[in-house]
Amino acid sequence: MITKPTLFIDKTKCKENIQRMCSKAKTHQLELRPHFKSHQSLEIGRWFKDFGVNKITVSSLAMADYFSSEWEDITVAFPTNILEIETINDLAGRINLNLIVEAEDTLAFLSENLTSTLGVFIKVDIGYHRTGVAPENLALINQLLSQIDASDKIQFKGFLGHAGHTYKCRTNEGILEVHQKSLEIMARLKNAYGERYPGLIISVGDTPSCSVAENFEGVDEIRPGNFVFYDLAQNKIGSNDISQIAVAMACPVVAIHKDRLEIVVYGGGVHFSKDRLEGEKEGTVFGRVVEQSERGWGDIIPGMYVKSLSQEHGIISVPGSMIDQYKIGDCLMVLPVHICMTANLMKSYHTFDNEVISRL
Incomplete structure (x- = not known):
């Protein structure tokens, strides 16, 4: 009996949403590393495993710790908080942990204080202007890469971006325009550094783009999260029915x-x-x-x-x-x-x- 505000989930719709995104990733030969900040549930996470997902994204180290009991490959898609170095070292000693960086000071601190190996993505500002290195700032990118290469505890994974400005779009055409510009920015970086780092990963992924787009040329990995549930805001953007x-x-x-x-x-x-x-x-x-x-x-x-x-x-x-x-x-x-x-x-x-x- 309902006696107070109660949040209900339709498991059938939720699993259909997961299957749809997994199918899209497979069609375009993409790694789906879904963002789990929307549901933050071990049980819902298992539904992703049923469709073959084995890597995830989270937005905090606390979230990474929660999911580390069942997931071995986790990217924390939030600027690295060096004050949580004890948690970073604990997680890096137990799972394949990836962090995102954009500052020389962050890398210098990690190089001095890491006790286990971890991966890092360089966060690139692909137009949202919330965080990340400006893609034209090759001097800073080169400096970050030099610091990474000099560390025996840090492995360069690739470039990561988030087109959060799709949330301001109200048409599919608007979403696709933002998405295309993101692809172009990332393509330039892949062309510039792909030979030096042949295994580098281009990681993008907001729910509007991943729901609407059918062109992911140059992308290796997508990280949408809200699609597991969707909501009225996503519907207004044009992501879902x-x-x-x-x-x-x-x-x-x-x-x-x-x-x-x-x-x-x-x-x-x-x-x-x-x-x-x-x-x-x-x-x-x-x-x-x-x-x-x-x-x-x-x-x-x-x-x-x-x-x-x-x-x-x-x-x-x-x-x-x-x-x-x-x-x-x-x-x-x-x-x-x-x-x-x-x-x-x-x-x-x-x-x-x-x-x-x-x-x-």
Whole structure:
């Protein structure tokens, strides 16, 4: 029985999403190293193994430690935090660990303090402008490579980029334009350094590009993550159909204000986060209500959406023709805007077979 906000997962949809991305990687002869920051679950991770995945990406050393009990090849796709050197050394002594670097100081510290061998990718800024070396800064790239070559504990793996600016796109054409520019940047680096490092890996991978694109020329590895669940934000970008969203939040109805055509649910910012969709026809949207079925959910209900969130409250706008259909004690199923944040807040997933799937 649902008594409080509960995050449900549709296992069939989730596994279909995994299979679809694995098939795309196989078709294009790519290594799929999925990012596990979206689900952060050992059990869901095992579903990837069923499709032949054996390498993963995470966004923190704590996450790497959690998954190291079942995964032997892990890339931490976040700038190396040298203050966690004890954890780095512990992990590097147990698994094939890859870090990302972009600074001379980071490499100097690793060279002095590593006790086991690990791999590093040089992070390249391919247009997102969050982190990474500017691809035209060959002087810095050459200096980083010289430091790597001089270390007996550090192995150069290749160049890694993240086209996070696809999240600002709203059409497939926009996604593909960003993706193509990313390919061109990485191709120049591969041409410049491929002879010197014949095994270097070009690693890219955001969910929009990996969902939409069919050209991965020059790429060796992709690292999408959100695709395992998808969400409303990805749908707005153009990555997925609503029918592919594999998670929804069940929220109890705690108050009804017919005069305002609003329902209050137990489900607020501490459950969904406050990610939102701006510029929708209704204005700002924090989630959308979907039709319920005995073992899941269906289409979005037109005109029913989360219009505001406070800490515990969610305010649902309801069409006047539907307001009388609901009563206090009902539960509404809501698709989240950003599932990575929502799942991180909720800490577990429930299935319609009364299973609870834990996560980090």
